[in-house]
Structure formats: C-alpha cells, structure tokens
Amino acid sequence: MSYNNKSAKNENLFSSMMDLFFPFWPLLAVILVVVLFLAWGYKNYATPIYEVSATLIIKDENKGVDNSKMVESMSPFDSKKIVENEIKVIQSPDIMKKVVDTLNLYAPVYEEKDFFGLNIKSVSAYNSSPIQIKLKNPDEIVIEKDVPAEHYFTVDFSKKNVKVDGRIYPLNEWVDSPFGKIMFYPNKNKVQQAKKPLYFILINPRSVTQSLLKSLEVAPPEKLSTVINLYLQDAVPNRGEDILNGIIAAYNQNGIEDKNILAANTMKFIEARIRNIGNELDTLESENEQYRSSKGVVDLSQQSRIYLQDAGHNDQRIADIRLKLSVLDKVENYILSKDGGGSIVPSTLGIDDPVLTQLLQKLYNSEIEYERLKKTTAVNNPMLTSLADEINKIRPNILDNVQSQKSNLNASLSNLYSNSGKYTSALQTIPEKERKLLEITRRRAVKQEIFASLLQKREEIALSFMPTNGQDIVVTSAQASLEPVSPKGIKIYGIAIFLGAGLWIAYVTGKEMMNKKILFRSEIEESTNLPVIGELSYLKGDKQLSLNKPEDIPFIEQFRQLDAQLGLYSRTFRKKKILVTSSLSGEGKSFVSKNLAYSLAQTGKKVVLLDMDFRKPNATKAFNLKDHKGIVDYLKGEASLDSIVITSELDTNLDILPAGTKGGDHTQLLLNGKLELLFEKLSERYDYVIMDSAPIGLISDANLLAEFSEITLLVVRHGFTPKKIVRRLDQNLGDKNLQHIGIIFNGLKKRGLVKEDSGYGYGYGQAYGYGAYVQKR
Structure with missing residues (x-):
C-alpha cells in the first residue's frame, strides 16, 4: 500500500512539473538556440590556450x-x-x-x-x-x-x-x-x-x-x-x-651562482693562507741556506732524522688543529656577530664533523632563500619572517657545536704541546750546530705540508666552478600540448545549455511564483479539503452555449461530463436542487449555472434556472429578461409563479426564473416564508432546480439559500481567484450550512507558448462518484 502511495506521489510530482514547464518548451528552444549561437561565437573568438x-x-x-659521486667529490660545494x-x-x-x-x-x-x-x-x-x-x-x-x-x-x-x-x-x-x-x-x-x-x-x-x-x-x-x-x-x-x-635555465644558473658565492668565499680564505705560508717558506729556505753556509753543516745525522720525523708528525697535527681552530673561530665570530640578516656563511675547510657541516649547509640554504625573498617581498611577509625565525634557531645549535669542538681540539692541542716539549728536551742531546739546523728543517717541513694541503684544496674548489656542476637534471624539456586545453567546445556548449536551461527554469518558476492567482488544480487540492468536481475551459465572452453552434459542442461536452461526474444521470439519484455560487464576483458562477441547466435540459429532463443574484442578475441578462418580473416580484407578492416562469428558446425543457425588479431589502424577502413555498412547487414541477446565487464571500444570500439546496457547486476561476481565498475556504465555510460542497475549476486558459491544456489538472477521468467527492459541512 505504501509503495502504491509513493508511486502515486512520484507520478503526481512528475505531472505537476510537466504541467508547470511543458507549455513553455518553445521558449526553451529559442533560449537554447541563442545561447548555443553565443557559445559558438565565443569558441571561435576566444584565443586557444x-x-x-x-x-x-x-x-x-x-x-x-x-x-x-665523482662529480660530488670534485665539488665540495654541491648542495643538496x-x-x-x-x-x-x-x-x-x-x-x-x-x-x-x-x-x-x-x-x-x-x-x-x-x-x-x-x-x-x-x-x-x-x-x-x-x-x-x-x-x-x-x-x-x-x-x-x-x-x-x-x-x-x-x-x-x-x-x-x-x-x-x-x-x-x-x-x-x-x-x-x-x-x-x-x-x-x-x-x-x-x-x-x-x-x-x-x-x-x-x-x-x-x-x-x-x-x-x-x-x-x-x-x-x-x-x-x-x-x-x-x-x-x-x-x-x-x-x-x-x-x-x-x-629551468634561470633556476639552474641561480643555483650555480649561489654555489659559486660560497666557493669564492672559501677560495679567498685559502689564497690568503697560501700567500702567508708561501712567504714563511721563503723565509725558512733563506734561513736554512744561510745557516748551512755559515756553519758548514751539510746534512743531519741519523739521530736527528729520527727526531725530525717524530717531531714533524707532532708538529703537523698541531698545525692541523690550529687550522681547525682558526676556521671554528671564524664560524663562531660569524654566529656571534650576525643578527639573522642572511649573509653567506664562512668556509668550513678542514672540519670533518658531519653535524656541523649539515647545520651550516642548512643555515646557508636558509640565508640564500632569505636573500632571494627579501628582494621581492615585504619585510613583514610571513614566509620571510618564518625563514628569519628558522635562521635564529639554527645559530645557537651551531654555536654550541663549535664551542664543543673547540674544547675538544684545545684539549688535544695541550697534549700535543706536551709532546712537543719532550721533543724539545730531546733536542738538547744533539750537537749545537746540528740542533739549530734541525729546528729550521723541522719548521720548514711543517709549512711545506700545510702549503701542499692548501694547494690541493684550492684545486678542489676550482673544480667546483665548472658551469655544469651542481645543475638539477631536466628529465623532460618543455613540451606544449598538441590540442588547446581551452576553450573546449564540449565544455562551452555544455555550460551554454546548462545556463540556458537554468535561465528558462528561473523564468518559468519566477513567473509562476510571482503569480498570486490560482493556476493549477493541484494548488486547489493543496489549499483545501474540498474536492474538485470538474474543470471547464475558458470561453471568451461568457456566452450561453448552444448545440446549434458547432464551435460550442466541445464546451457542452465538458458540462455533460460534469453532469456525469455529479451523478445526475443516475436513475437512483434523488438530489434535485443545486446551488451554484463563488467566493468573488466574476468567477463565472452564472456561466456555469446557465450552461449546467442547458446541458441537463438536453437530456430530456425538466430543468429550471433561478437567477437569485438580485444585485447582479447576469443570468437574467444572458436570456434578455431584464424587463420581466421575476423572483423578487414573487417574493413581494406582486406576481404569481406561473407569471414569472419563462421557457427558454434554446430548449423547451429549460425554464428560467429571472431575478425580477430591483429594490427592497433582498435579505428580508428571502426570510418572509414564501421562498420555502417556492421551492416546494418547483420540486414538484421540475427534475432539477439550479440556483445562481450571489457570491458567498460577499453577501449572505447564498447562506440563506443553503437550507434549500442539496448540492453546492463553488466556482473557482483560473487566473482570477486569489490563492489566499482558496486557502481560507475550509475556515470560511465551516460555519455555513452548505450541502455537499464541490469545486468547479472554471475558465482554464491555455498557458505558455504551445497553448496546451494538459497542464491544468487531472480531468474527469478519476471517476470520484457521488459519495466520493461530496462532503457535508
């Protein structure tokens, strides 16, 4: 059962959507043609990317x-x-x-x-x-x-x-x-x-x-x-x-330049050391030659050579440590003197500690990046600030490492100096002339060793200046796509269709949302519990229908369907008095009542139509009976029933009781007791009594007629009746004694550009039956 209800809801939703949008499909076609043309123009105008x-x-x-590894060994400054x-x-x-x-x-x-x-x-x-x-x-x-x-x-x-x-x-x-x-x-x-x-x-x-x-x-x-x-x-x-x-070329060149800056800084340090050591070697060579010639000493004894070999090894270690201490002093001075401004770090020549080397390399990379960003960004740039903070965090770690290494090196240097003192004491046992020459030779050997080491380092640094050294590897050089990535025709046309459909939906939806009048049967059914008995198409002029006019036949057929829906053709049907009213004037109650009476008369039944809208007697005017006496005159006692009954020229089975002359208090006339007698006589003479009453929402006449009616037809007009009126029907009719109320949806106009009627409701095909659609209030 729930499945069937769900299916019915989905079907109704689909039908409602079709009713709303289908009448405007030509507009969608026009919009799509326009947007696709614009999309085609854009595609051909836009520059391919x-x-x-x-x-x-x-x-x-x-x-x-x-x-x-070969290139890395040749270039100590290749940075990862x-x-x-x-x-x-x-x-x-x-x-x-x-x-x-x-x-x-x-x-x-x-x-x-x-x-x-x-x-x-x-x-x-x-x-x-x-x-x-x-x-x-x-x-x-x-x-x-x-x-x-x-x-x-x-x-x-x-x-x-x-x-x-x-x-x-x-x-x-x-x-x-x-x-x-x-x-x-x-x-x-x-x-x-x-x-x-x-x-x-x-x-x-x-x-x-x-x-x-x-x-x-x-x-x-x-x-x-x-x-x-x-x-x-x-x-x-x-x-x-x-x-x-x-x-890519500029990036690689930038990396080479950064590497060369560090290499040049180290080369400058080494060149200065080579010059100093070279001068010292020249001085020692000259001193050696002068001493040999002045003292007549030609060569050293075996004892002196052994001493020179041991002492020289000790002196070389002292020289290496002093060189390392000198480098560490420069690093320490750099750390202590800088405030994170991003200068190039000093050389670490001879320092083998991987931790210090990694810290200095990290500092170097950070400072290089800092210098790059400082040229192109503001001082308060978050990335620049972050790099400065990182530099300031690295410096204390480097300083701790340097001081720790200096402490260890100084301890080793003290031991070496102690050994040097022993060698000096042993030197006193060698003859004086040979001892002096041994001292000169010892100092010269140390300087020569340092000089050779510096020359080797200089060659290594020179190799790091190779133009291809340190470049990153280009796996794939720049290649352009064979086809443009934009504009893409499928995407452009898809967006155009989407926007066009969206514009169409927005227009139709907005148009309907801004409308405050009833347009759909579903709106009536959602607003009130009263059943919708039938729907009638719009007929220009609100005229009286006739079978003699071929163009009227489709409309007469709609009233016949309404009669069948009401059960009026049933042999067992016993209800004869029908009240036709509306909430407002202009909703077509007179049109419905007179044509409903005519359709019933066509079946051979005796039908009488009472125009009881005394203030606006439209039914009377429709039959050109304005000058005839009618119901008002009867109620006043100024005319008999037979004198006011007019047989219609359209069908002899249809009689009309016009409204009669104007004047008087109509409410008092309806309450003077003659109305009850009138309906008794009419019920005896006619099969159906149709009452065209004043609007129920404006005048109390319809309320007074309610006790004499057996069926009440409330007319709601398409595109005319406000939605708020329909929403209040249940509340407004709750205290009125109207019998078996049903709604007639009148004046359905063709909507949109295709002028289709299919969007207005569900027709008569649901066959509610008498007991299904009526309810007593």
Whole structure:
C-alpha cells in the first residue's frame, strides 16, 4: 500500500512539473538556440590556450638520488636541496623576471585578425613578427594610461630599418627613442609570414612577471618524490616552451651562482693562507741556506732524522688543529656577530664533523632563500619572517657545536704541546750546530705540508666552478600540448545549455511564483479539503452555449461530463436542487449555472434556472429578461409563479426564473416564508432546480439559500481567484450550512507558448462518484 502511495506521489510530482514547464518548451528552444549561437561565437573568438609542461629532478637531502659521486667529490660545494623550498624558488618573481627580460616579453608583438570581417581581435605575432624589440632599461617602462599604446610598424630588410609610428630606426643597433634606448633585431622564432598589420606594446616587466606567475604551476607528482612537474598555459605553444625552458635555465644558473658565492668565499680564505705560508717558506729556505753556509753543516745525522720525523708528525697535527681552530673561530665570530640578516656563511675547510657541516649547509640554504625573498617581498611577509625565525634557531645549535669542538681540539692541542716539549728536551742531546739546523728543517717541513694541503684544496674548489656542476637534471624539456586545453567546445556548449536551461527554469518558476492567482488544480487540492468536481475551459465572452453552434459542442461536452461526474444521470439519484455560487464576483458562477441547466435540459429532463443574484442578475441578462418580473416580484407578492416562469428558446425543457425588479431589502424577502413555498412547487414541477446565487464571500444570500439546496457547486476561476481565498475556504465555510460542497475549476486558459491544456489538472477521468467527492459541512 505504501509503495502504491509513493508511486502515486512520484507520478503526481512528475505531472505537476510537466504541467508547470511543458507549455513553455518553445521558449526553451529559442533560449537554447541563442545561447548555443553565443557559445559558438565565443569558441571561435576566444584565443586557444595550450598547456606546456616540463619535468625536473631536484637533488634533495632527504629523498631521491644525487649526481654521481665523482662529480660530488670534485665539488665540495654541491648542495643538496629540499624539494618544497626549491619549488618556492622556481616560483619566485626573481626567476620569472629573468625569463621576461631574456625573452623580451615586456614588448609583445601582435597581429590584427578579422572576426566576421571586423578588426576587433588581435593575436600574438610571436611566430610571425619579422623582428623582436629589446629595451636597455625595461624596468623604466611607465604606462600612462590603463591600456598600453599600440605602436604599428613595418620592416624593410633591404634598407635594414624599421618604421615605427612614422619614425625610422635602424636594425641591430641601440638607438634613442621615445621609449628609451631600444633595439630592433630579426625574430629568430619566426616560422610564418604575418598577413595583417603588426604592432607592439610595452608593458612593465613586473606586470608581465606577475601575470606569468599566476599561470605557472609547480608541484611534485607524489608527496615524497624529488621529481617536480612544471605547467604553464599560453596562447602560443613555442613561447610557452621558451618560457618554461627559460625558467629551468634561470633556476639552474641561480643555483650555480649561489654555489659559486660560497666557493669564492672559501677560495679567498685559502689564497690568503697560501700567500702567508708561501712567504714563511721563503723565509725558512733563506734561513736554512744561510745557516748551512755559515756553519758548514751539510746534512743531519741519523739521530736527528729520527727526531725530525717524530717531531714533524707532532708538529703537523698541531698545525692541523690550529687550522681547525682558526676556521671554528671564524664560524663562531660569524654566529656571534650576525643578527639573522642572511649573509653567506664562512668556509668550513678542514672540519670533518658531519653535524656541523649539515647545520651550516642548512643555515646557508636558509640565508640564500632569505636573500632571494627579501628582494621581492615585504619585510613583514610571513614566509620571510618564518625563514628569519628558522635562521635564529639554527645559530645557537651551531654555536654550541663549535664551542664543543673547540674544547675538544684545545684539549688535544695541550697534549700535543706536551709532546712537543719532550721533543724539545730531546733536542738538547744533539750537537749545537746540528740542533739549530734541525729546528729550521723541522719548521720548514711543517709549512711545506700545510702549503701542499692548501694547494690541493684550492684545486678542489676550482673544480667546483665548472658551469655544469651542481645543475638539477631536466628529465623532460618543455613540451606544449598538441590540442588547446581551452576553450573546449564540449565544455562551452555544455555550460551554454546548462545556463540556458537554468535561465528558462528561473523564468518559468519566477513567473509562476510571482503569480498570486490560482493556476493549477493541484494548488486547489493543496489549499483545501474540498474536492474538485470538474474543470471547464475558458470561453471568451461568457456566452450561453448552444448545440446549434458547432464551435460550442466541445464546451457542452465538458458540462455533460460534469453532469456525469455529479451523478445526475443516475436513475437512483434523488438530489434535485443545486446551488451554484463563488467566493468573488466574476468567477463565472452564472456561466456555469446557465450552461449546467442547458446541458441537463438536453437530456430530456425538466430543468429550471433561478437567477437569485438580485444585485447582479447576469443570468437574467444572458436570456434578455431584464424587463420581466421575476423572483423578487414573487417574493413581494406582486406576481404569481406561473407569471414569472419563462421557457427558454434554446430548449423547451429549460425554464428560467429571472431575478425580477430591483429594490427592497433582498435579505428580508428571502426570510418572509414564501421562498420555502417556492421551492416546494418547483420540486414538484421540475427534475432539477439550479440556483445562481450571489457570491458567498460577499453577501449572505447564498447562506440563506443553503437550507434549500442539496448540492453546492463553488466556482473557482483560473487566473482570477486569489490563492489566499482558496486557502481560507475550509475556515470560511465551516460555519455555513452548505450541502455537499464541490469545486468547479472554471475558465482554464491555455498557458505558455504551445497553448496546451494538459497542464491544468487531472480531468474527469478519476471517476470520484457521488459519495466520493461530496462532503457535508
């Protein structure tokens, strides 16, 4: 049972939606044609956009692979990187700005293009322009207006000049112009011939940089991957490829420059040490030669050589520790003297502690990134502030490590100095001349060892300056998609259809929601418990129907269906008096009552129609009986029943009792007792008594007639009766003695553009039957 109820509800919902929207389907067709045409125009007008992609491997200190060990051993300054940080570097304005300047993207060239014969569109001439434009100081470009000026030009390669805005400039030369120092040179990207006039505009490089950064996407394909993908969308495929390749080149060059800064700093330190040690060696060589010649000492004894070997080894260790202490002192001074401003960290030459090396490398990377961001962001930028905090956290850890190492090195140095004292005591046992020579030789051997070590370090650092060393690996160079990623026809047409349908739905729904009149049978059924007995189509003029008029036959058939629905054709039906009323004047109660009477008379039954709307006797007027005496005269006692009965010319089975003369208190007339006698006589003479009463919501006449009626038909007119009136029917009729009330939905007009009637309700086909649709109030 619940399943059937659910199915019925779904069916009713579907029917309601069809009733609401189907009449307006031609409007939907028109809207769809318009929006699809606009979509087609947009698709053909819009500039196709291609997606360019490239893939790069980042050397990460925690993930993935690095360059070969051979290259790493030759370059002590090859730094491993954190992928997330390097993505920020690639997306930095500094990198993109270099690409903009290199490719002269601040001076784009455009070619006019016809669109339906109109010059309302321009396309990039990156591949068709015969020249490119380069400015010596592009950062000085100032746009005086919101839209950059268009500078049309022509090129004459035979004369090697360019004509811009009426002025002639030579090719391949820096020349003065209203734009500053400018050069025009052949376009190496030209692959096709321009067919329309060409012009260029000048844009500040910073604006171009920001625009390109918005379309640049850099991300790893997986969370722990050292591979990153670069994506860029551009209207010109090979320009997008040049931009991405330029970004990769600028990024690698930036990494090489950063590495070279650290290498140069270390080289400077080593060169100074080599000069100092070299001078000391020269002094010792001279002292050695002078002593040998003055004292006549040629060579050392076996005892002296043994001593020299042991003491030299001890002295070398002392020299190594002193060098390390010197390096640690420089690192310590750097940490203590800096406030996190992002300078380059000093060299760690000779320090083998991996913890300190990692901390210094992390500090170096953070400070390099800090310097980059400081050039392009505000001081209070969150990323810059975060880096400064990170630098300030690393420095104390480095300082603790340095002080710990210095403490250990000083302890080792004390032991070595103690051994050195022993060697010095042993030196006293050697003859004086040989002892002096041994001291000179000992000092010279230490300096030579240090000098050789410094030369080796210098060569290692020199190798780190190789231009290809330290570059990240390009897995896939920039490649543009073969087909545009936008505009996509299917997507555009789909959006157009969606928007068109949405506009149509909004229009129909809004139109119906703003309407405060009853339009659908379902609205009546949702607003009141009273059953809807039938529906009658709109008939212009509210005229009397006749079988003699072929155009009236469909309407007469509707009344016959109404009669059947009421059960009036049943042989067992005993109810004869029918009251026809409405809530408001103008809802068509007179039209319903007179045509209901006529349809019943057509069946051979004797029918009488009483016009009891004394104030607006429309039924009387319809039968041209305004001048006849009628019910009012009868109730006053001024006319007999037989004298006021008029037989209709339409059918002899139909009699009319007109309203009669005006005047008097109609309510008092209805209460004088003669009305009851009137209905007794009419019930004896006629099969059906139809009463056309005044509106029940305006005058009390219908209430007074209720006791004489057996069926009450309440007329609700399509597009006329307010919804609020119908919603109040149950409340307003609750205290009235109306018998077996049923609603007639009258005047159904064709809606929408197709003028279909199917949207107005469920018709008569549900066969309620007498007992099903009537209810006593």
